[in-house]
Amino acid sequence: YPPLSVEGQPEMSIDTMILGLHTVGIGSLLGAINFMVTTQNMRSIAVTLDQASMFVWTSYLTSFLLVLSVPVLAGSLLFLLLDRNFNTSFYDTKKGGNPLLYQHL
Secondary structure, three states, X not given: OOOHHHHOOOOOHHHHHHHHHHHHHHHHHHHXXXXXXXXXXXXXXXXXXXXXXXHHHHHHHHHHHHHHHHHXXXXXXXXXXXXXXXXXXXXXXXXXXOOHHHHHO
């Protein structure tokens, strides 16, 4: 959590965690896209989305929300990774950054 994760622990533990979260995010994003495409393409021609069951609607809506939110989380983690390794100042207040940016993302 910035700014503490930007300054402390010079070893690779937090960087590995950030890259692991990126991997999990990519998997979630691909799974969400798979559910959305399956919902659109594999239903019967006679069944519209209005006639679909509640399970189909909740799966579709959850997938849609994941498609919207996972790239934002990946962007904020990318900013954190850049702050830790390449001396950017997205979250570091000493260099003019804003730690509230992480909370808003």
